Every structure is written in C-alpha cells, then in structure tokens.
Amino acid sequence: xxxxxxxxxxxxxxxxxxxxxxxxxxxxxxxxxxxxxxxxxxxxxxxxxxxxxxxxxxxxxxxxxxxxxxxxxxxxxxxxxxxxxxxxxxxxxxxxxxxxxxxxxxxxxxxxxxxxxxxxxxxxxxxxxxxxxxxxxxxxxxxxxxxxxxxxxxxxxxxxxxxxxxxxxxxxxxxxxxxxxxxxxxxxxxxxxxxxxxxxxxxxxxxxxxxxxxxxxxxxxxxxxxxxxxxxxxxxxxxxxx
Ligand code: 1GP
Numbered sequence: 555x556x557x558x559x560x561x562x563x564x565x566x567x568x569x570x571x572x573x574x575x576x577x578x579x580x581x582x583x584x585x586x587x588x589x590x591x592x593x594x595x596x597x598x599x600x601x602x603x604x605x606x607x608x609x610x611x612x613x614x615x616x617x618x619x620x621x622x623x624x625x626x627x628x629x630x631x632x633x634x635x636x637x638x639x640x641x642x643x644x645x646x647x648x649x650x651x652x653x654x655x656x657x658x659x660x661x662x663x664x665x666x667x668x669x670x671x672x673x674x675x676x677x678x679x680x681x682x683x684x685x686x687x688x689x690x691x692x693x694x695x696x697x698x699x700x701x702x703x704x705x706x707x708x709x710x711x712x713x714x715x716x717x718x719x720x721x722x723x724x725x726x727x728x729x730x731x732x733x734x735x736x737x738x739x740x741x742x743x744x745x746x747x748x749x750x751x752x753x754x755x756x757x758x759x760x761x762x763x764x765x766x767x768x769x770x771x772x773x774x775x776x777x778x779x780x781x782x783x784x785x786x787x788x789x790x791x792x793x794x795x796x
Contacts, residue, residue: 556721557641557675558750561596562772569763569791571595572628572729572754572777574602575613583613584620586784591621593788594795599628599643599775603690603729606633614638626675630694632662637670644674645724648711649681652696677752678715678723682708682735684756689728702735705742712743712751720749722773727755730778734762737769744770760786760793767794 561568571590573583587598598617600610610627614636617625627642629635635642647655667674681691684702692699700707712723725735725743734756744751753766754775766774774794780787 556749557673558722558752558773562750565596567767567771567795568596568773569594569787569794570597570599570626570752570754570773570775571780571787572599572601572775573613573617573780574605574729574777575600575609576602576605577781580609580612580616584616586780587617587623588620589784590780590787591623593784594791595623595787597624597626597641599626599777600636600639601628601630601634603630603694606631610634611636611638627672629659629663632659632666635663635667635670635672637672639672641673641675642667643677643679643724645677645679646715646718646720647679647681647695647697648715648723649698649700650695651698655695675722676718676720678712678718678720679726680708680711680715680723681726681728682739684727684735685732689731689755691726691728702739705739708739708743709746712747716747716749722750722752723747724752724754724775729755731756734766737765740766740769740771744772757790758786760789763790763794764796767796 750772752773753771
C-alpha cells in the first residue's frame with residue numbers, strides 16, 4: 555500500500571508538523587519536534603522556500619535524535635534533500651508554469667537520491683490563491699493561479715495528479731496564508747479523488763482544523779503556528795482527529 559494511505563489505514567486522519575530549518579537552530583528544531591510528538595503529531599516535515607544543504611541535514615539529524623516520528627523532506631529545490639530523512643515528498647508543483655518546479659529540480663535530485671535509503675512519496679502539489687497578496691510559494695513557483703472559488707480548476711489539477719499515479723495531493727494556501735483553502739474546495743476535490751488529500755497553509759485554530767476534517771481532509775499540515783504558539787498544536791490535533 556502507498557505510504558500515506560497505509561498510515562491513514564492504521565491511524566485515521568493525520569497531522570503533520572512542518573519545520574523550516576531557517577526559522578530556528580537544529581537544537582531548537584529538535585525540541586519543537588519532541589513537543590509536537592508528545593502532542594500527537596504523526597510526522598515531521600522539513601522544508602522551506604529558501605533553505606538547503608547542511609542546515610537541512612543538521613536539522614533532520616536533531617529531529618531524528620529528539621523523537622521517533624518519521625521525517626519527511628518537503629523540498630523546494632534539489633538542495634533540500636538530506637540523506638538522513640526517512641521519506642521525501644517527491645512533488646510536482648502541478649500548477650507551476652516553470653519547468654523547474656514540474657520536473658527540473660527533481661531531475662537534479664534523482665541521482666543523489668538514488669544513493670540514499672530515503673523512500674519517495676509521489677505527491678501532486680497544488681497551490682491555491684487565498685490571500686489578498688500572492689504568497690511566497692505563489693511567487694517563487696510562478697503559478698497558474700487557482701482562485702479560492704475556482705473548484706473546477708482545482709479538481710482538474712488534482713485529477714491530473716491522480717492519473718499520473720501520485721499517491722496524494724496537497725492543497726496548499728501557502729505558508730502564513732491569510733486563510734486556508736476553503737472547506738468547499740477541499741470537499742469537492744476529496745469527493746472526486748481516490749487518493750488522500752493533504753491540506754496546509756494558514757491553519758491556525760482548532761476550529762479550522764475541525765472544519766477541514768469535516769470537509770474530508772485526510773491530513774493537515776501546520777507550520778507557522780508551531781513556531782508562534784506550539785501549545786495550540788495539541789488542540790488543533792485533537793480537533794482534527796476527533
Ligand atoms: C506550508 O502548508 C504549509 O507549506 C504550512 O503552512 O505555515 O501557514 O501553517 P502554515
């Protein structure tokens with residue numbers, strides 16, 4: 555069975571914690587991972603839009619030392635691959651207009667990755683525009699914009715990912731987004747797909763997490779709130795998994 559689907563079969567809905575190695579030193583990242591592990595998060599994702607190389611590797615090592623959770627790389631470029639992680643989201647930014655984020659960075663990472671024991675989780679990454687100003691991922695990824703009510707466009711990209719054989723899709727509003735991808739969009743995408751739906755970007759409260767569960771999200775990801783107020787993660791996880 556595909557990795558994420560297997561975890562869902564065992565544990566039900568999942569919560570992933572995103573740690574950006576640029577936002578704290580590796581030791582602090584380890585402490586944060588340990589805390590979120592105690593709160594019931596299911597995996598630690600490591601990645602950021604500007605980070606690469608030794609800092610990613612040192613952060614992964616510190617997290618592995620601090621907790622037993624699987625570490626999934628969430629790389630924005632080929633430089634975001636650390637040999638010490640367990641998994642990598644082998645992702646295609648489905649609605650990028652730049653070849654680099656469709657296959658370019660992946661081609662650069664493929665041979666180095668083949669020399670590690672990291673397992674790939676093929677993922678269709680879909681960036682949705684929910685904020686009044688474009689988020690970093692929208693700008694850097696040079697996206698074909700999907701507006702928050704453009705359900706048909708989101709569904710078209712999501713189905714394309716599924717037909718390519720991706721194991722999951724990730725509906726992303728962007729880190730620190732003003733608001734998450736709408737419940738209606740999550741519901742419409744979930745209803746049509748057979749593969750799990752991950753939702754992230756702008757989820758800050760237990761209430762939002764509860765609504766994403768109701769809309770059908772299989773996994774939610776929180777990053778910014780973990781840095782700002784790790785205590786609320788416990789409530790977010792509880793609300794999402796209930
Ligand atoms: C970003 O979806 C993740 O890639 C998490 O977003 O930082 O807004 O929680 P936040």
